Amino acid sequence: MKQDTHVHTSHSDGQDDLDSMVAAAIADGLESVAITDHACGWVSDNPTRAVFFPDLASYERHLLEIASAKSRYGSAIRLLSGLEIEVNADGSFRLDPGPEEYEKLHGGDLGVDVIVGSIHSESFEEECIHAGISGAEKRGFLIKNICALIMNRRVQVLAHPIQAFHGHFSNNPTAEEIEQIVGAMRRERLAGHTIYLEINGKRFPHYEQWPVNKYEAGEMSPHDINFYRQYRASGGKFILSSDSHDRLARRTVDFSVLEELGLEEVDIQIL
Numbered sequence: 001m002k003q004d005t006h007v008h009t010s011h012s013d014g015q016d017d018l019d020s021m022v023a024a025a026i027a028d029g030l031e032s033v034a035i036t037d038h039a040c041g042w043v044s045d046n047p048t049r050a051v052f053f054p055d056l057a058s059y060e061r062h063l064l065e066i067a068s069a070k071s072r073y074g075s076a077i078r079l080l081s082g083l084e085i086e087v088n089a090d091g092s093f094r095l096d097p098g099p100e101e102y103e104k105l106h107g108g109d110l111g112v113d114v115i116v117g118s119i120h121s122e123s124f125e126e127e128c129i130h131a132g133i134s135g136a137e138k139r140g141f142l143i144k145n146i147c148a149l150i151m152n153r154r155v156q157v158l159a160h161p162i163q164a165f166h167g168h169f170s171n172n173p174t175a176e177e178i179e180q181i182v183g184a185m186r187r188e189r190l191a192g193h194t195i196y197l198e199i200n201g202k203r204f205p206h207y208e209q210w211p212v213n214k215y216e217a218g219e220m221s222p223h224d225i226n227f228y229r230q231y232r233a234s235g236g237k238f239i240l241s242s243d244s245h246d247r248l249a250r251r252t253v254d255f256s257v258l259e260e261l262g263l264e265e266v267d268i269q270i271l
Contacts, residue, residue, distance in 0.1 A: 003032045003270050004250065005157055006084065006116055006198065006241030011062050012037035012052040015246040018065055022073050024247035032078035034114045034271065035066055039083040040094040042123055053098030060102065063111050080271065082114035084159060086123050087149035089131070089141060094123065108154075114271055116198070116241075117155035119145055121167025138168060143177055147184040153193045156271065157239050158185075160200040162224050178227050186234045196269050197231050201253030202243035228261055237269040 008014035009021050016024075018035060025033040041050030053059040066081040073079055086094040095103065103110055124142060127133075133141045142164060149155060161181075165173065173181070188195055232238075242250040 001028075001240050001242075001250075001253075001255070002030065003034075003240065004030055004242050004244070005034045005080075005082070005114060005239050005271060006036050006159060006200065006243045007033055008037055008084075008243075008245045009035060011065075012041075012084075013050075013245060018069055020247045021244065022069055022077065022079060024244075024250065026073070026076050028250055030077060032080060032270070034080035034082040034116075036082035036084045036114065036116045037062070039085040039099050039110075040096050042120070042126075051096050053096040055098050056101040056105075057098075059096070059098030080113040082112050082116060083110060084116045084118055085155075086120060087117045087145070087152055087155065088127060089145040089148055091148040091152050093152075093154075110154075114157065115155050116157045116159045117149045117152060117195075118159040119149060119164040121164045124164045124168070139177075142168065143180055146181055150181070150184045150188055150195055151193075153188075155195055157196050157198050157241075159198045159241070160202075160243065161197060162227070163200075172224055173227055175226075178230050181227070182230050182234050182236075185231065185236055189235065196237055196239045197228070198239045198241050199255065199257065200241050200243050201255045202241075202249065225257070225260055228257070232261065232263070232267060238263065238267055239269055239271070 004025060007021055007025070009018045010016060011018070014021070014037070021035065022033065038052055041052050053062065063081065066079065070079045070081075083099070088094060099110055119142070124145065127145070128138055128141060131141070145164075146158075146161070149158060185195060185197070240255065242253045244250050
């Protein structure tokens with residue numbers, strides 16, 4: 001693992017501050033790391049909405065802190081600024097007030113090097129309720145949501161692509177669903193927009209709000225191997241990520257699926 005493209009700090013839902021996470025990446029021997037805190041909070045158990053960047057000043061402070069860290073750690077590691085952004089079924093970003101205002105002031109630019117697009121089970125459920133999607137319609141709506149994320153040309157990485165799927169459905173993507181997702185990525189690549197598929201090595205614990213399936217051995221399960229094989233056969237490359245939420249998490253990642261897929265170094269993209 002030369003680069004980790006998915007890391008959280010205490011600016012969003014991570015446990016450790018930026019300096020601690022960068023120091024851990026250096027200690028782990030990485031050549032580069034992307035700090036990808038969440039661009040938007042979510043409804044918690046309270047139920048109150050977590051907000052990570054409530055105003056423009058808080059978001060600008062975050063960007064300045066990363067810029068300062070780039071300068072201070074530049075001789076030891078290549079540091080990238082980034083965001084993990086949830087993408088709605090219409091392709092729009094979910095943003096806290098801070099990045100939303102920044103984006104308006106800067107003509108659509110969020111001021112970061114890397115945007116990791118994601119769909120979480122909980123936020124997807126929120127959108128289904130908002131859009132009046134029935135249980136029978138959810139599966140097709142999720143595929144539509146994934147394809148909308150892929151077609152958002154500001155997104156460079158599709159994060160934990162199966163997480164929301166298995167948060168709702170016990171069976172694997174069908175051949176037709178795989179073709180819809182992989183086909184969308186192939187068409188985007190041919191049109192000049194390359195979006196990479198994340199191999200997420202995080203070991204997910206059992207979350208009570210996930211009714212169907214949880215991984216104990218990493219996001220990339222052999223049960224979904226056909227999906228990743230078809231993506232690779234289409235010419236797609238992979239990104240390796242830890243999805244670290246604390247400075248020690250990278251040391252427990254599981255990338256055993258790399259061997260299962262028969263991936264070589266040429267299949268791994270460095271941003």
